[in-house]
Amino acid sequence: MFGTKKTNKTISDLDSFLDHIDECVLTYKNGIKNYLEGNKVEFDSNQESISKLRESTLELRRTIENDLYTYSLVTDQRVDIMQLLERLDKISDLLYKNVCQYEIEIPFFPSELNIDFLKLVEIAALSIEGTIQASRDYFKPPRFVTEKIHRIYFFEKEVSKLAQSIKRHVFHEMDNFKLSQKFHLRYFTLHVEELAEEAVRVADHLAIMVIRHNN
DSSP states (O other), X not given: OOOSGXXXXXXXXXXXXXXXXXXXXXXXXHHHHHHHTTOHHHHHHHHHXXXXXXXXXXXXXXXXXXXXXXXXXXXXXXXXXXHHHHHHHHHHHHHHXXXXXXXXXXXXXXXXXXXXXXXXXXXXXXXXXXXXXHHHHHTSOGGGHHHHHHHHHHHHHHHHHHHHHHHHHHHHHOTTSOHHHHHHHHHHHHHHHHHHHHHHHHHHHHHHHHHHHHO
């Protein structure tokens, strides 16, 4: 898309930016798994790692945006690209904040929910990974972007269905839990849903970018 030697660093920074978000997703998944399994030392390590990744991701975003203006790169698509970076960066921020909330609030998850909750996290992660790959594809010949976008929509729907099932189980079947505990579990389930919903917002934006690129 860029096509000049001056922009090699910017292209490299874009790849690094997406790599960092990918690492955030992996660290997030490991963090939730370690939390549910009671692996405090590993969870603390995950939290520290995602904090550093969050800072690096934000720095890369600022560097890329600065380069886009400084070198007057892709002026016809610059706004769209910067909005894409902003939306992807928000996902990174949500992943980081999500992990931090476990350390702050120390939610109690009964073991009977672990399998479904980890599945929910995994599907939400797939939707985010789809946005990363679709974004990579956009900066190449973007013919595969639409296919990736459809997968993101699919995963978000699966997250929504499973989240509803978990919340229904919590409120209808967990009679030994206080209402406040049920609200807490719902709250953390909503966090995961929010990740998939944000992935869909990225997908929507990419879909518009592809249409504009092809016109």
